[in-house]
Amino acid sequence: MTGTLITFEGPDGAGKTSVLRALLPQLQQLASLPIVLTREPGGNAISEAIRSLILDPANTAMDARTEALLYTAARRQHIMTKIRPALAAGQIVICDRFVDSSLAYQGAGRHIGVEAVAQMNQFATEGLTPDVTIYLDIPSELGLQRIATQRQQQNDRLDQEDLAFHQTVRQEYLRLAQADPNRIKVIDASQPLADVINASQAALKQALPTLF
Numbered sequence: 001m002t003g004t005l006i007t008f009e010g011p012d013g014a015g016k017t018s019v020l021r022a023l024l025p026q027l028q029q030l031a032s033l034p035i036v037l038t039r040e041p042g043g044n045a046i047s048e049a050i051r052s053l054i055l056d057p058a059n060t061a062m063d064a065r066t067e068a069l070l071y072t073a074a075r076r077q078h079i080m081t082k083i084r085p086a087l088a089a090g091q092i093v094i095c096d097r098f099v100d101s102s103l104a105y106q107g108a109g110r111h112i113g114v115e116a117v118a119q120m121n122q123f124a125t126e127g128l129t130p131d132v133t134i135y136l137d138i139p140s141e142l143g144l145q146r147i148a149t150q151r152q153q154q155n156d157r158l159d160q161e162d163l164a165f166h167q168t169v170r171q172e173y174l175r176l177a178q179a180d181p182n183r184i185k186v187i188d189a190s191q192p193l194a195d196v197i198n199a200s201q202a203a204l205k206q207a208l209p210t211l212f
Contacts, residue, residue, distance in 0.1 A: 003033065003087035004211060005128070006204065007098040010136035011170045012158065013143025014189040015196065016096055019136065022197050024094070027204070030212045036086045039096035041074035044081045050074040055156035064110035068117055071102050076124040083128070092211060098130060100176055100184075105158065108172035109165050132207045134200050135177050136189035140166040 008016050020037065028035055041051035053059065054070050075098070086093045099121045107114035138146075140163055177184040185203040189196050205212045 003089065003091045003093060004132075004208065005083065005087060005098075005130045006092065006094045006208075007100070007130040007133045008094070008096050008136065008200075009098070009100045009104075009133055009173065009184075010189060011104075011138060011140060011143050011166055011173065013146040014136040014138045015146070015193065016136055018193060019189075019196055019200055020094070020096060022193070023200055026197075026201055027092075027094075027212065030205070031092055032211055033090060033092050035092045035094060036082070037094050037096075038078070038082055040078060040098055040101065041071055043078040043083075043095075046081075047074040047078045050077075055158065057156060057160060064106065064112055067110065068102065068106040068112055068120060071106065072120050072124045075099070075102075075121065079125060079128060095130075098133075099125060100133060100135075100173065103176060104169045104172040109161070109169040114172065130183065132204065133184045134203060135173060135184050135186050136196065136200075137170070137174065137177075137186050138189040140170050142190055 008020060010016050024035065024037055040047070041054060042048045050070050050073060054062075054067060054074075083093050083095065099118075102117050102121055103114050106112050107117035144163065144166060174186075177186050185207060187196060187199045187203065191199070201212075
């Protein structure tokens with residue numbers, strides 16, 4: 001039996017964590033299968049250690065390709081230790097970020113090249129692709145404003161990039177969504193949180209009616 005992989009994507013400040021925190025109990029009530037919630041980079045001890053290294057604001061000297069390789073390494077470990085076993089058990093895996101993040105942030109934002117990052121991730125994932133992706137879209141200016149006013153902890157290394165970087169990331173996300181509308185469902189994340197949660201649930205129910 002094969003499970004289902006759902007990913008949530010969005011630029012910084014889109015509110016993915018808040019949406020997932022509120023949406024998960026609702027989906028657990030609706031779902032016909034067990035749900036595993038996880039995140040990238042992270043989801044297991046090795047990948048969480050890599051996450052700390054990547055996002056540490058002190059690591060300003062990190063090369064862009066090194067960053068991309070670290071994300072890919074964390075993803076590979078995550079897939080092998082958590083995602084694939086859950087899918088093999090017939091479960092629903094909901095992941096906060098996946099390959100689309102690397103394409104947008106490293107491929108476009110770091111100007112490495114989307115195709116180069118896609119090839120790197122093809123090696124790591126062996127072709128594993130989400131069944132559905134919920135993309136929470138928000139203008140970069142508003143996303144950064146939310147980060148500045150709402151986050152209590154120190155911003156991570158990517159949060160501290162300039163507006164142009166975040167705009168480039170967002171434009172790549174929108175390009176990916178336009179290229180693959182059957183998989184990527186775009187939600188306006190500038191709406192009130194309750195509306196974003198409701199829209200995300202509706203999109204999942206429409207895309208996966210046998211599960212929700």
